Amino acid sequence: MHALNLHPHVYCAEERFHFRADHSRIIFPDTFLDASDGSGEETLKRIKHISNELARKGEITHAGNKLPRYYFALHRINRELPALKNIWIYRSPYGFIQYWNRREVDRQKGQWPTGQVGLFGLLELFCWSRLASA
Numbered sequence: 001m002h003a004l005n006l007h008p009h010v011y012c013a014e015e016r017f018h019f020r021a022d023h024s025r026i027i028f029p030d031t032f033l034d035a036s037d038g039s040g041e042e043t044l045k046r047i048k049h050i051s052n053e054l055a056r057k058g059e060i061t062h063a064g065n066k067l068p069r070y071y072f073a074l075h076r077i078n079r080e081l082p083a084l085k086n087i088w089i090y091r092s093p094y095g096f097i098q099y100w101n102r103r104e105v106d107r108q109k110g111q112w113p114t115g116q117v118g119l120f121g122l123l124e125l126f127c128w129s130r131l132a133s134a
Contacts, residue, residue, distance in 0.1 A: 001066040004087070005053070009061040013050055017065045019073040024080040028063035029054055071127075096121050 004012045013032055017023070025031070033054075035047050054060070064087070070077065078084055097118030104117050 004064070008058050010064075011054060011057060011060045011062075012064045012066050014046070015065070015067050016046060016050065017067070019067055019070050019077070022080065023077045023084075026065075028060065032063070069124075093118075093122050093125060 001012045001014055004010050011028075016032055017026060032050050033047055035044055039047070062085075070086075074086065078086070100116065100118040100121045104115070
């Protein structure tokens with residue numbers, strides 16, 4: 001996400017939309033900055049961050065949303081947005097397993113699901129590779 005956002009005409013939000021959302025209704029930048037749904041404090045902070053980032057950029061020609069679990073609904077989302085371009089980024093388990101373990105320990109601070117340790121990330125990697133090859 002950070003690397004993509006280095007390009008002056010690309011913007012990738014960090015986990016702004018859930019994979020269960022109807023992506024055909026997402027309009028950039030309007031929906032990215034919309035807090036009319038009664039969003040919680042965390043979402044409001046995210047929207048403010050997006051607003052600040054967009055103010056520093058020029059014309060955005062490509063926009064997206066980083067969400068590690070998009071693979072759960074990728075077929076549906078691709079049907080909702082036929083012109084969608086997917087970018088897959090592989091992250092080594094050596095990097096994310098330790099990160100997930102730390103997040104689980106501090107789960108109260110970050111709203112991390114109880115028990116979701118790095119081993120589950122490795123299992124998700126196997127699920128993703130199975131879905132991606134289907």
